[in-house]
Amino acid sequence: MRSLLFAMMVPLLCSAQAANPGAPAPVISVDQPHFDFGKIYTETKAVHRFKVANKGTAPLNITKLHASCGCTSTVIGQWTLNPGQGTEIEATFNPTGFRGLIHKSIQVVSNDPATPNLNLTFEAEVLREIMPSTESIFFQEVVRTVPRRSSVKFTSAGGQAVHLTEAKAAGAPYLATTIRPEGKDAWVDIVLDGKLVPAGRTVGTDVIVVHTDNPKVPMLNLTIQWELRATIGVEPVRVAWVEAAGKELRGKVTLKQVDGKPFRILTARSTNPSVLKVEGLGKGPAAVHELQVVLGANAKAGNYNEKILFTTDSADQPELELRVAAVLK
Numbered sequence: 001m002r003s004l005l006f007a008m009m010v011p012l013l014c015s016a017q018a019a020n021p022g023a024p025a026p027v028i029s030v031d032q033p034h035f036d037f038g039k040i041y042t043e044t045k046a047v048h049r050f051k052v053a054n055k056g057t058a059p060l061n062i063t064k065l066h067a068s069c070g071c072t073s074t075v076i077g078q079w080t081l082n083p084g085q086g087t088e089i090e091a092t093f094n095p096t097g098f099r100g101l102i103h104k105s106i107q108v109v110s111n112d113p114a115t116p117n118l119n120l121t122f123e124a125e126v127l128r129e130i131m132p133s134t135e136s137i138f139f140q141e142v143v144r145t146v147p148r149r150s151s152v153k154f155t156s157a158g159g160q161a162v163h164l165t166e167a168k169a170a171g172a173p174y175l176a177t178t179i180r181p182e183g184k185d186a187w188v189d190i191v192l193d194g195k196l197v198p199a200g201r202t203v204g205t206d207v208i209v210v211h212t213d214n215p216k217v218p219m220l221n222l223t224i225q226w227e228l229r230a231t232i233g234v235e236p237v238r239v240a241w242v243e244a245a246g247k248e249l250r251g252k253v254t255l256k257q258v259d260g261k262p263f264r265i266l267t268a269r270s271t272n273p274s275v276l277k278v279e280g281l282g283k284g285p286a287a288v289h290e291l292q293v294v295l296g297a298n299a300k301a302g303n304y305n306e307k308i309l310f311t312t313d314s315a316d317q318p319e320l321e322l323r324v325a326a327v328l329k
Contacts (some may be wrong), residue, residue: 025057025114026056026058028108028115028116033121034122039125040127041126041127041128041216042098044095044096045092045093048090049088050091050092051091052083052088052089056083056086058083058185059080060080060082060111062081062109066109066316067107068105068106070183071097073091075089076089089120091122091176093122099126100125100222124241128157129214130155131154133152133221134222135222137222142229144228145316151190152222153182155185156184159184163213164179164186167179167188167222174207174274175191176190176191194228203227211309231261231314233258234254234310235253238322239293240324240325241326241328242327243326245299245300245302248295248297256287256319263287264283266312267281268308275295276294278291285313295324306325307323308324
């Protein structure tokens with residue numbers, strides 16, 4: 001009952017206080033609620049001190065500082081301010097990982113009845129000592145036999161000369177790089193050679209690490225995403241049966257060159273050759289090959305999840321895969 005009475009009295013007290021403007025109350029004030037850092041570099045933290053004061057007639061208790069981003073840390077000189085007192089809230093912004101225009105805020109929570117949540121805001125244009133024209137390159141629909149090229153320009157936000165010392169993608173021999181100076185800027189020319197991509201791989205993501213002689217930016221990363229074009233398709237993409245064991249099962253598959261170019265099927269290797277094979281091989285070059293996938297009558301009851309790997313004489317697509325599944329009862 002006491003709790004219920006207290007809960008009912010709180011709003012009444014607040015209403016009474018609001019209705020009595022002459023009652024002592026704290027008033028939070030800030031000299032400059034918004035600050036513009038202007039242009040800053042991603043390698044250097046930016047610091048600003050907001051000046052906060054109590055212009056009321058009762059002590060001001062600041063209970064919490066809440067930054068909108070983990071990139072901003074805060075320090076306050078004094079949590080409780082008597083009437084007429086002031087302090088500073090120091091905001092430190094770490095621009096690492098940011099680029100371009102940013103806007104952040106800090107919420108100051110206090111016992112000021114009129115402004116219990118005061119917002120402090122700041123903005124900045126984040127630049128890099130060395131800036132690439134892009135950080136990601138996408139090579140799509142790449143034909144294995146036709147190299148794909150792209151270039152990234154590196155400039156200095158301060159107008160200084162950019163010197164690149166190395167650009168390399170570890171573990172990706174199909175990616176070649178060349179450093180090319182141009183005035184105060186520098187370029188990295190990138191070539192994707194599909195012929196050097198391992199057979200069976202059609203997509204990938206690699207990172208080119210670019211080294212510089214700038215101690216503030218010793219290296220930068222370029223992300224390369226690529227996808228090889230499928231020039232030979234197989235239909236259906238999966239052969240499946242649910243049948244009784246003890247009988248031969250057959251499924252028709254078609255291999256087709258999307259541009260109508262003739263090709264040969266060199267081999268068809270099954271992951272379970274004792275029960276699974278392919279018929280119709282050994283024909284000459286053709287743009288379309290019709291084959292039979294055969295699951296032998298000797299296959300015992302159970303679940304089968306197999307693969308057939310086709311190899312061709314096509315330089316654009318030397319390998320392709322067909323999945324075969326069966327549930328035999």
